[in-house]
Amino acid sequence: MPEPPTLVRRGRPLRIGTAAAVLLAVVGYVALQYVYGGKREPQCTVVSGTGDGASYTFTAGQAENAATVVAAGTSRGMPERAVTIALATALQESGLRNITHGDRDSLGLFQQRPSQGWGDQRQIMDPAYSAGRFYEHLAGVPGYSRLPLTVAAQRVQRSGYPQAYAKHEPEAALLAAALTGRAPAAFGCEGRPGTDPGGPAKVRAALARDFGGQVRPGAARGRTVTVRVPAPLADDRSPRRGWELAHWAVAQSSALHVERVSYGGREWRAGGSGEWRKVEEARGAGSAKAGGGADEVRIVTGQ
Known part of the structure; x- marks a missing residue:
């Protein structure tokens, strides 16, 4: 690794170096404000x-x-x-x-x-x-x-x-x-709610990129991509594979503008605490069917 530059402690060179450092800091700050809309990264x-x-x-x-x-x-x-x-x-x-x-x-x-x-x-x-x-x-x-x-x-x-x-x-x-799905509902993100007209298509492309042909989502319905939980891998059980897919969707939520993910009667929502809640708590009693069962993961992109 090359040696870092030596700071020259003479009046003008030092002032120039300090000014350059301040300028870089301001540019970096402005860039972050632009990328994240004035907010820190989720x-x-x-x-x-x-x-x-x-x-x-x-x-x-x-x-x-x-x-x-x-x-x-x-x-x-x-x-x-x-x-x-x-x-x-x-x-x-x-x-x-x-x-x-x-x-x-x-x-x-x-x-x-x-x-x-x-x-x-x-x-x-x-x-x-x-x-x-x-x-x-x-x-x-x-x-x-x-x-x-x-x-x-x-x-x-x-x-x-x-x-x-x-x-x-x-x-x-x-x-x-x-x-890997061994620890259910153990991973959450704040997310970045927002609109993305290509949301479902991008979710499907990202699933193909990361999982290849092992994960085949159904045709998108509106803003929702439904992923049938595939057959278990090795000695895994289906719920473990389902939680892997659900956690994956949450991890990708900021990049793909995912609004909600549901699996096994639990739901995660962007813009909140990042915690998984039982569907009855998240949407009100009587809506458990909307949360997805043990055989499918539902990924809803932003409006």
Whole structure:
């Protein structure tokens, strides 16, 4: 890594440097105001499914990437341990942000290098592609699921700081439990309510991007996309797969302008606390049928 520039402590150069820093800060602030309409980026929270009070809060952009990483793993039949390793790796390498820079030619969520055969720049900057490549390499590590997380991640990444992955294991485990569907109603986001005429089409395209042919949503009806919960994967039960899809939709809610997600008699709504509520509480008694059963997830986009 190159040495940072040295601050010259002489009157005029220092004043110029300070002015430039202030200008950059103002430009950054204005850009954020433009992108988020004067508001901070929506937040997401994952909580422990064991009731021990553990939780982790992060941004909607990070949530979107986390959900894509998880979907790339489960669609390949990778176990939850593999998903935890992938999430911890991405948290360390990029903070779950799809960044365009890094050490030498490193790029993306996992800081993969085109010069090392991970793919070209366009491919690596696709989170679904880069996650898939990570899982391909992880699957080739003998006994990876029994190895300490730092060892398994290092066998893939060959980082100069292999022990750094360990500090991200707790939040990665929380995310993996929720986003694979093992912990029901454990993942919520504030969302970003808003109109999007192409909403249903974009939801269907995102499902195809992340889950491939394993998830086949029905034809959109108005603003609603209904996803039949597919047959269980390996030893999973259908409700677990359903909660994976429901949590995925919530994680993508800001990007896709999702207004409501319902599954198993519970509903999440954008613009609120991010919590899942029983349909009777969310819409009033007598409307349980609107919340979706154990065999379908309903995703409603903005008006």
